[in-house]
Amino acid sequence: MKLFQGFGAVSSAVISEIIGPGMVLMNPTSIDNSGGSASITADGQVTFSGVTTLSLNGVFTSNFNNYFVSVRHFVASGDVNLDFYLRSNGVNNTSSYTRQYYDQSNSSYTGGRSTSSSWSVMGVSSASNRSGSTFFFYGPFLTQPTAMGGISAGGISGAFMRQSAGTHSQSVSYDGFTFGPNSSTMTGAISVLGIRS
């Protein structure tokens, strides 16, 4: 039996599927950017051009435990890291992050970890070719430590992959995040989706 969510009461019969959005696009309550410009489109996607940082507020709520973030992006020059901060009420948390990554470039694999850091690194971006990243946030709105993961495909040396993991050790509720290149400026579009719990 299939249930179409939002069309009446839940039946007590066995329901194998809940037909409804498995992911829900989260419309930011507000955005903040340093440099360049950024705007929220009608469907909740945020487009940005020439920014050094971009903050999305109100994208983590009590409705969902976990979130999926999809970004297309490139930078004005060089090959850069994408730095991330968790954010609450418009203020970034700048401590208690640990980040782990591994990079694959041609036949070379490298990894690294930083503990007790003031930010998390979740991906890479490049001026050569376009880049794309997918990030996951586990439990950011819950009052418990947050886990984060990411995959970036970038144009470094033609094609480059980074997989990243991050943990934040504070039991704090966050309603958003800030991200941006560690140098240069960034252009692209980002969407945040809540994953049904």
Place this chain on the structure above:
Amino acid sequence: MTIGYGLISMKPSSVNFAGTSAKTNLSGGVDFSSVTSLSLNGVFTSSYENYLLVINHTINSGSQPIYLRLRASGTDDSGTNYAFQNLYADATSITGLRGTGQAQATIAHTDSTTWNGDQAYIYSPFLSSQTATRNLNVNSFSSARIVDSCCVHAVSSSYDGFTLIPNGASMSGNLHVFGYEE
């Protein structure tokens, strides 16, 4: 163009567990507390070929792998039919591990330091063909570590669920199974 939801929530027909508690919530996911095994039945159906499993979890102590067994009609396949390949990124160390002829797949890792997360893709479990999985795990071992894993189950049978087993530990958290609309 047909407008659909893309990902469809798969509410279990039933849940079995060993430990303190596990129950289906109103959103169709499962909240679990201190379980040593967790089985979801009826989450793979003829409606969809491929599935996404999203898990947020922690364990009572230490750092342990999480095993997966496929399940049909309430019974796990615990035969030596699983093969897995894992990649571990641990600071500057990148290592791999393969297991063949296993009684379960090592699909993820969990750690008691903080909370951990998984995005597991399960391909064609309900079809009477071999099943493949791919998982991206973020765990708090040494504060942050990546485990990237895949698994192949060699038996051409239909499965309607799975069991997760944290090795020698009890696990708490939330998980949700989604079918990919075709």
